[in-house]
Amino acid sequence: MMLQCFSELQTMHAITDSLRKIIGLGYDKAWSMPSEFYTSSEFLALEKERLFRSQWVCVGRSHQVSQVGDYFTTELVGEPLIVVRTNDNQVKILSNVCRHRGSVVVKGSGNTTSFVCPYHAWSYHVDGRLRRAPLIEARADFDLARCRLPDFACEIWGGFIYVNLDNTALPLTPQLTGLSDLIKHYHMDNMVELHSEESIWETNWKCLTENFMEGYHLSTIHNKTLHQITPTRLCQHFPPGEGYFGYFANFPEKLEQRGLYHPDLTHAERQRSVMFAVPPSHVASVTGHIVTYLYLQPDTADTVKVKRGIAFSDSDILECDRQAAIDLFERTMAEDQTQLARLQIGLKSSSVETGPLAPADYEGNVWDFYHYLARKLL
Ligand code: FES
Ligand SMILES: [Fe+2]
Structure with missing residues (x-):
């Protein structure tokens, strides 16, 4: 029992040490976190207390x-x-x-x-x-x-x-000012949810946050779905703020407009999705006609409850168009789910190692997420 407690303590120290070491390092030094970061139950208990009870x-x-x-x-x-x-x-x-x-x-x-x-x-x-x-x-x-x-x-x-939950967090909206400016023309608050789903995935909740927020895998895992719309090579990181981080998933020029877009949107805004996270566990992609989103709840260290949905700018959208948007979203989700289950198995192997992250445009949000966690957990 004493030995077990000692080894749990050592694991916690190792994880927090790794987080401490990244503070202030630039994107060119970005490196993945050790596997225990994604598999430790003790670390999950700390995350529940300091993130899910104490943050928005x-x-x-x-x-x-x-x-x-x-x-x-x-x-x-x-x-x-x-x-x-x-x-x-x-x-x-x-x-x-x-x-x-x-x-x-x-x-x-x-x-x-x-x-x-x-x-x-x-x-x-x-x-x-x-x-x-x-x-x-x-x-x-x-x-x-x-x-x-x-x-x-x-x-x-x-x-x-x-x-x-603990009524101590500073007001959220001021922490999102920069993001609000970036996405105001999409008028996301007027979009109406016409699809929602909930399931348990076999992955650590942070793996899914990171997965949603990096474009490095768009042209590989989503080769038959998203690659035509938001290929990896067009991803463009933007600077994070106190309560958010994200990137632009730009469309190829020839891609046609899908659905009803708000007239406020500029040409550039029509040609991309804004991928954003309001950490710890809310991630979303807003495009002219829809916003797709996940809000995650950790279950165990190896499983996460994935609540997700799509809200549409046109609440009277034709049923076939609504269904097409849902199919694309759920197919990409299924692709991610399969990949993340593979990742979780690898992370529990004794031979797993850490590795370098891709340049900021492609995996910079993983680095931004680590920095957010360092701010909130240390
Ligand atoms: S009324 Fe008795 S527990 Fe609610
Ligand atoms: Fe994905």
């Missing part, structure tokens, strides 16, 4: 709760949540844990005027205030008016809803 984490799209009383439930690092639009037209994120004896209050999604716990029928207003506590209300030592479902810090940016 995407939980969905604001259109999912467009009317007063609309709600959906979700969970983040073991914390059951209700995302709801309250009577004052605000989106709130409530704890989905009953204040009586701790049952999960509601499941699924819908529209309601109150949340009723199934166990003993305590009921709550949609803003979390306790409404009824049957047979207990008369007790002198229990003040119904002071009892409520706690709520967590919530911010909406670009039509995405983010939560901060």
Whole structure:
């Protein structure tokens, strides 16, 4: 037992040491992290605490709760949540844990005027205030008016809803100023989600963040899908900000416009997708007609819950065009899923080594991600 604890401690030291060593190094010195970074359960526990509890984490799209009383439930690092639009037209994120004896209050999604716990029928207003506590209300030592479902810090940016579980993160939007300027003409907040999916992949959550955010593999793994649209050779890194990093996935000049584009878009903006990450675990690609996105939740060190979706600029899009966009997205996702399962097997081998990263335009975002993690974890 003591030996095991000692070796876990050594692993943690080795990982944090590797992160410390990269600070300040340029893209020309970029090198991959040791395999334990992607396989250690102890390191995952630290990430859950310092990233998924302490930073802004995407939980969905604001259109999912467009009317007063609309709600959906979700969970983040073991914390059951209700995302709801309250009577004052605000989106709130409530704890989905009953204040009586701790049952999960509601499941699924819908529209309601109150949340009723199934166990003993305590009921709550949609803003979390306790409404009824049957047979207990008369007790002198229990003040119904002071009892409520706690709520967590919530911010909406670009039509995405983010939560901060420990209520200590600095406001998100100012950290995304540079990115907001880059993508404002796409009007992403008006895009409507017409496809969503959820599955568990056999990979560490960071491998998937990195995979989505590097263009080095576009012309290999996605040779039959994305290579025609966003080939590796046209990728162009842009400088990261405090709360984001990303690159332009440029299109070949001859590629035709797909779908409805906002008139604000410049010629250059029509000719590319902006690939961006709002770390730790929200990655997206915005193009004139759609935004595709993943918001990841670590499961184990070797598995990740992949929530994903597509929102369209044209909510009346023809069914065949909608289906074509979904097919392309899901095919590329399947290609990544297969590759990342292979990667995770390799990362657990005793003979795995680290290696150099490609120039910034192709793998610079992996380096940006490491630096973000160094800032938040050390
Ligand atoms: S646990 Fe919810 S009403 Fe008892
Ligand atoms: Fe990919």
